[in-house]
Amino acid sequence: MFDELVFEWDTEKSHANQEKHGVRFEAARQIFKDPFRMEREDVDSGGAEERWQTMGLYNDVLFVVYTERAGTVRIISARVAEPFERRIYHGGGEIHGWRRAYP
Numbered sequence: 001m002f003d004e005l006v007f008e009w010d011t012e013k014s015h016a017n018q019e020k021h022g023v024r025f026e027a028a029r030q031i032f033k034d035p036f037r038m039e040r041e042d043v044d045s046g047g048a049e050e051r052w053q054t055m056g057l058y059n060d061v062l063f064v065v066y067t068e069r070a071g072t073v074r075i076i077s078a079r080v081a082e083p084f085e086r087r088i089y090h091g092g093g094e095i096h097g098w099r100r101a102y103p
Contacts, residue, residue: 005032009075021079028064028078031056038089040097054101055081055089 007029014025031037034056042051042065051067061081067074081089088098 006072007075008069008072014075017078021077023062023078023080025075025078027058028062028075029073030058031062031064032073034058035102036089036092037101038092038098039101040099043097051076055085055098057089061086061089 007025009025018024031054037054037056039052039054042053049067049069051065054064054066055061056064062078063081063085064078065076067076088095092100
C-alpha cells in the first residue's frame with residue numbers, strides 16, 4: 001500500500017514546520033506505513049478542499065494533516081501527538097471520529 005502512495009509538500013513549509021514542531025515532512029510521511037494508523041476527516045479546516053487528520057507511529061506518535069490531490073498525498077502539517085491523542089491512538093477504539101485506517 002505505502003509503495004503505491006505518492007507524496008508532496010511545500011519545501012519552505014516543511015522547514016518552517018520543523019522549526020515550530022520539530023517534525024520534518026519527510027519523516028511524517030513514514031506514518032503512512034503504520035498498520036495501526038488512525039484517521040478522521042478534518043471537519044474544522046474550513047477550506048475548500050477535503051483535509052484529513054491522521055496519527056501513526058514513527059519514533060513517536062505523530063499527528064499529520066494532509067489532503068489528496070489527483071492521487072497524491074499532500075502533507076500540510078505534522079507534529080508530535082498530544083498526550084490525549086496518544087491515548088486515542090494506543091486505545092484504538094473509534095472515538096471522536098477517529099478510526100483505524102486499515103480495519
